Amino acid sequence: MDPHASAAPAGAPAAAPAVVPPAAAPIAPGVRPAVTELRLSAFKSHRGAVLPLAPLTLFAGASGSGKSSALQAYEALARLAAGRGLVHAFPDPGGCVPEWAKPDRQGRRGFRIGCTVRGPAGEVRLDLAVQAEPDLRIVGERLTCDGDVVLATALREPRRRTVEAAWHTSGADRVTRAALPDDRLGTPLLPLHVAGRTAAQLRVLAAAEQVVMALRSAFACDPRPERMRAPVPAGSGRLRRGCDNLAEVLHRTRSECARRHARLTAAARAGCAGDVADVRVEQAPDGAVRALLGRGATAVPTPVGRLGEGELRYLALALVLLTGPGVLAVDQVAEVPDAYQSLTVVADGFDRCLHPSQTRELALLAVEMCARGHIRLVGAVSDASWARSVAGVSVVDLVR
Numbered sequence: 001m002d003p004h005a006s007a008a009p010a011g012a013p014a015a016a017p018a019v020v021p022p023a024a025a026p027i028a029p030g031v032r033p034a035v036t037e038l039r040l041s042a043f044k045s046h047r048g049a050v051l052p053l054a055p056l057t058l059f060a061g062a063s064g065s066g067k068s069s070a071l072q073a074y075e076a077l078a079r080l081a082a083g084r085g086l087v088h089a090f091p092d093p094g095g096c097v098p099e100w101a102k103p104d105r106q107g108r109r110g111f112r113i114g115c116t117v118r119g120p121a122g123e124v125r126l127d128l129a130v131q132a133e134p135d136l137r138i139v140g141e142r143l144t145c146d147g148d149v150v151l152a153t154a155l156r157e158p159r160r161r162t163v164e165a166a167w168h169t170s171g172a173d174r175v176t177r178a179a180l181p182d183d184r185l186g187t188p189l190l191p192l193h194v195a196g197r198t199a200a201q202l203r204v205l206a207a208a209e210q211v212v213m214a215l216r217s218a219f220a221c222d223p224r225p226e227r228m229r230a231p232v233p234a235g236s237g238r239l240r241r242g243c244d245n246l247a248e249v250l251h252r253t254r255s256e257c258a259r260r261h262a263r264l265t266a267a268a269r270a271g272c273a274g275d276v277a278d279v280r281v282e283q284a285p286d287g288a289v290r291a292l293l294g295r296g297a298t299a300v301p302t303p304v305g306r307l308g309e310g311e312l313r314y315l316a317l318a319l320v321l322l323t324g325p326g327v328l329a330v331d332q333v334a335e336v337p338d339a340y341q342s343l344t345v346v347a348d349g350f351d352r353c354l355h356p357s358q359t360r361e362l363a364l365l366a367v368e369m370c371a372r373g374h375i376r377l378v379g380a381v382s383d384a385s386w387a388r389s390v391a392g393v394s395v396v397d398l399v400r
Contacts, residue, residue, distance in 0.1 A: 032342040032373060033119030033214035035074075039127070041112040042098050044069040045400075054394035055370040056363075056377045058350065060384035061398035067380035070398070071348050073113045074218070074378060077126070078346075080185035081215035086136050087183070093132035106158075109133040117214040121206040122146040126187060131155075137182040138163060145207040153186050165193075168200050188212045219328045220346040223316035225353075229305035231288035239328050243316035246304070247291040250319070251281040253327060260322045267318040267365055268293060271358045272311045275299070279315075310353040317362055320345055321369050321377070343375050350379035360386050367392035 278294030
């Protein structure tokens with residue numbers, strides 16, 4: 001299965017990258033790499049879908065239009081870019097294969113996804129073909145920088161658990177080949193194989209680094225109100241996907257950044273019922289902490305455990321938008337300064353359990369934070385009618 005074909009012969013060699021010139025000067029110093037396009041060539045219900053991604057993008061459409069599956073594809077690419085294996089990225093690979101996909105002569109079926117990342121190295125495209133049946137493996141990967149293929153892999157010998165990779169290096173041979181594992185994305189492995197001595201090698205590494213930086217700093221967030229009501233042990237942990245340790249993180253952030261905590265209080269005041277004066281944390285003798293909404297000097301504070309599901313989800317999503325990688329459970333590129341990275345929040349059901357006014361308040365907060373450049377948001381909503389009049393929100397309509 002080649003990324004650009006329905007199926008390739010099992011013994012097909014890797015396509016050698018074209019001989020390309022050295023990379024041009026960076027677009028601009030300090031530009032953060034960003035995923036600007038998600039491609040679902042053949043994934044679940046999607047066929048030939050090209051989804052543009054702005055700093056704040058909301059997928060909209062009826063149930064069954066593929067909003068959640070688009071976000072799942074993005075999250076899978078992020079996990080692969082972080083070095084995770086296929087099994088972790090695709091827990092149900094058979095469910096990713098489109099119903100209309102027919103097996104080839106060897107009985108193989110799979111799916112194809114990809115993305116475009118823009119940044120200092122230019123426009124870099126990553127395309128991936130995955131075989132789901134009869135066994136899970138990568139059968140084709142292609143990395144393209146400004147139209148030039150700088151990395152290509154293909155399944156050459158089906159009996160071996162490797163793919164043949166080829167990249168341009170200049171010099172006498174011009175193309176270097178190596179075997180890479182078929183259960184890992186090859187792009188993040190390139191620094192282990194490319195020396196970086198020639199201009200062409202440096203271009204390969206720059207393209208790979210740009211894709212890895214843009215993809216791996218993703219935080220998939222789906223607050224679970226039923227897990228957020230009980231007190232939790234105090235600590236310095238990072239906010240988890242379900243936000244069940246909300247009180248623990250509030251206990252930490254309240255003292256670390258007064259400005260952002262004040263902004264969180266303002267958001268809570270706009271989206272929660274009653275007169276909210278503060279968001280605070282109370283610690284019990286056993287060390288457990290619980291979050292409270294202060295109701296003014298004379299009113300009794302309200303434990304967040306008493307809030308409705310919509311209020312809890314609203315509060316958790318506001319905290320996510322106002323914090324950063326040091327607070328959220330994400331895996332950034334440690335050797336790259338924060339100023340050159342951005343965090344992408346992936347939020348399925350962004351408006352679940354929320355009143356339209358709460359969803360709008362969250363969107364306005366997201367627009368404010370995304371405008372600063374260090375955070376991006378891609379989410380799914382059941383109704384985007386309110387969003388079309390909000391400056392800074394890009395709506396992508398999906399159809400069944």
